[in-house]
Amino acid sequence: MLTFVTKQKIEEHCIDIAAKSRCAKRKVGAVLTLKANGQYAVLAEGVNWNPDGSSCELPDGSTKESVIHAEAACIHNASGKFLCLNGRNLLEEMRDKGELIMFVSHYPCDNCKALLAKHNLSYIVCESFMKFSSHKPRMALVPASLGIACARALTYGAKKYKPNNWRKTETIEDYISAITRHIDAWREGEENDPESGLCHLDHAAANLSFLIELKHLPKVKDK
DSSP states (O other): OOOEOOOOHHHHHHHHTTTOOOSSHHHHOOEEEEEEEEEEEEEEEEEOOOOOOOOBBTTOOOBBBBBBHHHHHHHHHHHHEEEEEEEEHHHEEETTSEEEEEEESSSHHHHHHHHHHHHEEEEEEEEHHHHHTTTTOGGGGOOOHHHHHHHHHHHHHHHOOOOTTTGGGGHHHHHHHHHHHHHHHTTTOBBTTTTTOSBHHHHHHHHHHHHHHTTOOTTOOOO
């Protein structure tokens, strides 16, 4: 019994499948679906992987020739799932019920495009990947804990000095030194700063935010 869901659900599922890939850099997922009445049902899934268990990438970041691409893995899994019975190809029979479409988390390479065409399969690149590839920052990916940590240190600083007093500096050297001190103390096993009682990482996060912000201000200069 096939369960039909929305396109958004399939795309979210495809991204989740990609995360299961053992490749270190580019994790790719593929989901073969049956589209009927504007809804989609999952028929098979696949990820990119290396049969010998080693890394999928060469030192320069390019993909090894031995890697099985997600699209090929998905087609292979579909073939195994929908075996020919009594001379009938059950996967091909699905075409009588709707359109076969493969969702992929990344743009297919030329070989995978040819493979999809060979099997008469259209494909859709997940919208979330397309947004990611547009080079726009994905703010939702920033852990909330980072902002909270930074805010804790900034709140402490606002009470000790004045809010946004750090903007008045004439040099960023002090903030670079502060980051180093807090990180070194944390690495040595001291969790919290003795003066503020806050985690050293909170202070390091705040000082790093100063450097990021202040680099845009012309008045800031090094000693």
